Amino acid sequence: MACFFRRSIAAKLGRTLQQSEDALISALSAVPVFKKQESADFRLSVNTLRTKGILPSNGDLQLQTEALANELKQDSVVEEISAGRGVINFRVHRKLLVEKMLEPFEKEDNRFGLNSELFNTVKKGTTLVEFSSPNIAKKFHAGHLRSTIIGNFIANLKQSLGNNVIRMNYLGDWGMQFGLLGVGFDQFGCQEKLKLNPLQHLFDVYVQVNRAAEHNEEIWQAARDFFRQLEQREAQATSLWQQFREITVTEYQQVYQRLGVHFDIYSGESFHQEQAQEVVQQLQSRGLLKTTEKGTGVVDLSPAGDMSSLSTVLRSDGTSLYITRDIAAAIDREERYHFDEMIYVTDKSQENHFHQLFQILLAMGHSWAERCQHVSFGLVRGMKTRSGEVVFLEDVLDEARARMLHNMSQSKTTKEMDDPEDTAEKVGISALIVQDFKGPLQSDYKFDWDRMLQAQGDTGVFLQYTHARLCSLIQKNGDVEAGALDPSLLLEQRSIVILQHLLRYDEALYQSAQDLQPKHLVNFLMKLCHLVASAHRELPVKGSPPDVAQARLRLFSGACSVLASGMRILGITPVDKM
Incomplete structure (x- = not known):
């Protein structure tokens, strides 16, 4: 495994530089592979050693690199050491690479890459992730899709x-x-109508009342009165609200089930309505609450205290706002769950809201607010179904399934399946997720049905196709006897590049853990699929001598295991046939 080689090379460096292994591990990285050219397995950034103070930061970088490379000697792990531009390249013994990288798959180890020493510095403990968070009494809009899949x-x-x-x-x-x-x-x-099609009816009602309220102040006044009745927990208003809430959660759960997403807790702003009034009192007692001429309650967040940057926490009629309830919710969660970090996943239009939320919490003396983070994302443009403009997520999922089912029925390679609709659904959702995750989350992107559902190219369909193909290969060769692996049978370039690429799995996960961007993992899995496709053509299992067939099957099984593991982290359910 990558950690065995990384630790061995770090130990060698440690002896030469008289440093601990741990200080050197982060300076080592697996080398990206290219199909048609041989490369080293690991490289050491000499500049990183200078930054860490392990090597002097003055002097010529290249001379330092060459001098250190010359001091290092080959051993039972490393067969070749060479100096590049500011880096030292290490190539490990080929048979050892094969043996160590495929060893975990003998035990069907699905923790491959996750036990790496790279994760020793990653924050552990309790992580609370708040995501999806749609509005009650409205259909699950496609705009909530991003928050749901990113949070998941x-x-x-x-x-x-x-x-x-x-x-x-x-x-x-x-x-x-x-x-x-x-x-x-x-x-x-x-x-x-509410019983027949609950969310559609509530959506229609909401559209009608908004239209009626545009030129009618009486409706707005009645709405303010109704909300005040809710805040005072009057029975009739509360009963209607409760009905809307229960209907909506039941409907949402069906969509989440289709996406393979679950929640431990369904919370909501309503849970913190009373606590929001306590927050107002706490702000008042700390001298943080100011009243404007209009009678609204505000917190001054300007560095100079000159009221140039305000956050409104109370309406003039004394009712709470979204941010007041968010402050109350954050305090309640810290007391209840003692989280080590809390991550909010919403679109980038809310960046200022969360900036203010964290500032207010800190001003109130809650130092744990520094462990809160907002992960923001851009907009999806052009997400439309054939039927209309307002896009509900069920419609998008239905259309993805229908289009995928059509594509599968047209393909000559499609296998017989027990439930083609279920497979089409899973593959369609994979396509949605991968299209969303390929670029930086902050970027807006244009939704493209045709490109998203292509079987070729870097798509979710291609990931699923590769996984299904590997499952088929393993199943067809179930009669190949399992025995001791002979590493000398996997020394072809096509085998080696797959193993070299697997060295980078923990690094892809580590990068994703650092910036919470799925693109690193998506790119890793796409590259793995392309390498597997080439090897599949050139390294046949069927018809090869038994020991060669067994070695190749072990390689493909390992690749399949890592592919499935990475897909599940992305929120994709791997399919065995398509």
């Missing part, structure tokens, strides 16, 4: 690295929109 990826990644993860869905179930909806349902609502 972060939760999966943290869990795979050994953190105790709490997955929280913080529902938008409070605020003035319920005042409007309450009034709207009174005017336009129908309990029969």
Whole structure:
């Protein structure tokens, strides 16, 4: 495994430089591979050693690199050492590379790459991830898709690295929109329609009441009155709100099930409505709450204290705002779950909101707010189904499944399946996830059905196709006897580049853990699929001598295991046939 080689090389360097292995491990990285040219396995950045103070930072970098390379000698692990530009390259003995990299798969080790020493510095403990967080009484909009799949990826990644993860869905179930909806349902609502198609009916009511309120101040006043009744927990308003909430959560859970996403806790703004009033009192007692001429309650966040940067925490009528409830929710979560880090996943339009939230918490004396983080993302442009403009997530998932089913029915290579619809659904969702995860999360991107569902190219379909193909290969060769591996049978370039690439798995996961961006893992898995496709053509299992067949099967099984592991972290369910 990569950690065996990295530690061996770090130990060699440690003896030469009289340093501990641990100080040198982070300066070593696996070398990216290219299909048609041989490369070293690891490289040491000499500049990193200078930055760490292990080598003098003055003097010629290249002379230092060559001098250190000359001091290092080959041994039973490393067969070749050479100086590049500011780096020292290490090539390990080929048979040892084969033996050590395939060893974990003998035991069916699905923790491959996750026990790396690279993760020793990664924050462990309890991670609370708040994601998805749609609004009650509205259909699950495609815009919530990004928060859902990104949050799920972060939760999966943290869990795979050994953190105790709490997955929280913080529902938008409070605020003035319920005042409007309450009034709207009174005017336009129908309990029969609510039973037949709950969210569609509530959505229609909301659109109607918004339209009616545009030129009617009375509706706005009635909405404010309804919301005040809610805040005071009056029975009739609360009962209607409770009905809307329960209906919506039930409907959402069906969508989450399709996406393979689960939550440990369904929370919501309503849970913290009373605590929000306590927050206001705490802000007041600390002298942080100021009242404006309009009567609103604000916190001054300007560095100079000149009221140039304000955060409004209270309306003039005394009702709470979104940020007030967010402050209360954060304090409650810290007391309840004692998290080591809390990650909020929302779109980039909320960056200022979270900046203010963390600043207010710190001003209130909650130093743990420094362990809170906002992961933001850009917009999806052009996500439309054939049928219309307003895009609900169910429609997108239905269309992805239908298009995938059509593509599978047209393909000559499609296998017989017990449940083609289920496979089409899983592959369609993979395509959605990979299209979303290929670039930096902060970027907006243009949704493209055709490109997304291509079987060739860097798509979720290609990932699933490669995994299914490897499963088929393993299944067809189930009669190949398992025995002791002979490493000398896997020394072809096609085998070696796959093993070299697997050396980088822990680094891809480490990069993703550092910046919470899935693109590093996506790129790693795509490269693995391309390398496997080439090897599949040139290294046949069927018809090869038994010991060669067994060695190749071990290589392909290892690649399949890592591919499935990486896909699951991304939130993709691997399929065995397609």
